[in-house]
Amino acid sequence: MNKLEISIIIPTYCEEGNILPLYSKLISELSHLKISAFEIIYVNDGSTDGSLDKIKELVTQDSRVKYIHFSRNFGHQNALRAGLDYATGNAVISMDADLQHPPEMLPILVNHWREGYQVVYTKRKDTKDLTFFKKLSSKLFYKLVNYLSETKLEEGTADFRLLDRSVVEALKKFKENNLFYRGIVPSLGFKQIGVEYTPHERFSGETKYTFSKMVRFALTGITSSSAKPLYFSIYLGVFLAILSFLYAVYAIYISVFTEKAITGWTSLIASILFIGGIQLVMLGIVGIYLGKLFSESKNRPNYLIEETNL
Numbered sequence: 001m002n003k004l005e006i007s008i009i010i011p012t013y014c015e016e017g018n019i020l021p022l023y024s025k026l027i028s029e030l031s032h033l034k035i036s037a038f039e040i041i042y043v044n045d046g047s048t049d050g051s052l053d054k055i056k057e058l059v060t061q062d063s064r065v066k067y068i069h070f071s072r073n074f075g076h077q078n079a080l081r082a083g084l085d086y087a088t089g090n091a092v093i094s095m096d097a098d099l100q101h102p103p104e105m106l107p108i109l110v111n112h113w114r115e116g117y118q119v120v121y122t123k124r125k126d127t128k129d130l131t132f133f134k135k136l137s138s139k140l141f142y143k144l145v146n147y148l149s150e151t152k153l154e155e156g157t158a159d160f161r162l163l164d165r166s167v168v169e170a171l172k173k174f175k176e177n178n179l180f181y182r183g184i185v186p187s188l189g190f191k192q193i194g195v196e197y198t199p200h201e202r203f204s205g206e207t208k209y210t211f212s213k214m215v216r217f218a219l220t221g222i223t224s225s226s227a228k229p230l231y232f233s234i235y236l237g238v239f240l241a242i243l244s245f246l247y248a249v250y251a252i253y254i255s256v257f258t259e260k261a262i263t264g265w266t267s268l269i270a271s272i273l274f275i276g277g278i279q280l281v282m283l284g285i286v287g288i289y290l291g292k293l294f295s296e297s298k299n300r301p302n303y304l305i306e307e308t309n310l
């Protein structure tokens, strides 16, 4: 058994206004739970604001606060990975830095773990606070991922969860680049349980998931859990081939048995553009997988640490 009971890992990207408030809330929850052997690991994902200074301020006050400072921004999922790699607790809790994942949930997560669950994941309840766009995009995201991949993602699950040490060790065996934790964790097995929570509003600052980051995230999510999109081109190709065959039969019939001839510059251009568009999309899909192979084969590090007190 490790000495540390709980590790809390917090990916942090430009969250200077949230670091101290989150810390004090966590400390009060942990003291209610009578947990003293814990560590709080801030993974500073190349913040460009004063986040690192705020974290270092905490480190000088409290030796249980740890930090990993990346050399640049490597993204949320890689920050999580670094946290999991370095955390030493018997249970590891990951949560966002912006207080949207309520620290008041900590007792519920920990109690389920003490009952013997090895994964306690959370599901976000829809609230009015979330913007229409966020709700819509997250709905679409889960629908699409579930349709396209073999493992089922529950709607509203995010990277707010507790993992037992045995699960963390299992996760560390997944060496692939661009890990997509939301897809991997449900597929691991182990004793899992989900709990619902009402998200708070972001305490300070703005969301770091811009539209383009979300689209990328969705594409990584889909392509890292399944190869189904690759089959699309075959289905679509067969479908279009059948259509054009039927059309050819019709055209021959018209020219042989009637006086008319089929005209149609417009329909010709339209169909050429249609097929061209589809081909480009399919090429893009193949390209994503190829790009993944490319980045896997380079086997580059997922993150680079500039500074840490671990």
Ligand code: UDP
Pocket (backbone or CB within 6 Å): 010, 011, 012, 013, 014, 015, 045, 073, 074, 075, 076, 079, 095, 096, 097, 098, 100, 206, 207, 208, 209
């Ligand atoms: N984050 C990160 N690296 C990034 C983007 C975000 O570590 O490149 C962190 C961010 O600081 C926050 C969490 O990931 O703790 C979730 O980001 P955010 O709150 O911006 O996303 P949202 O809640 O709007 O989906």
Ligand code: MG
Pocket (backbone or CB within 6 Å): 096, 098, 100, 202, 207
């Ligand atoms: Mg957030």
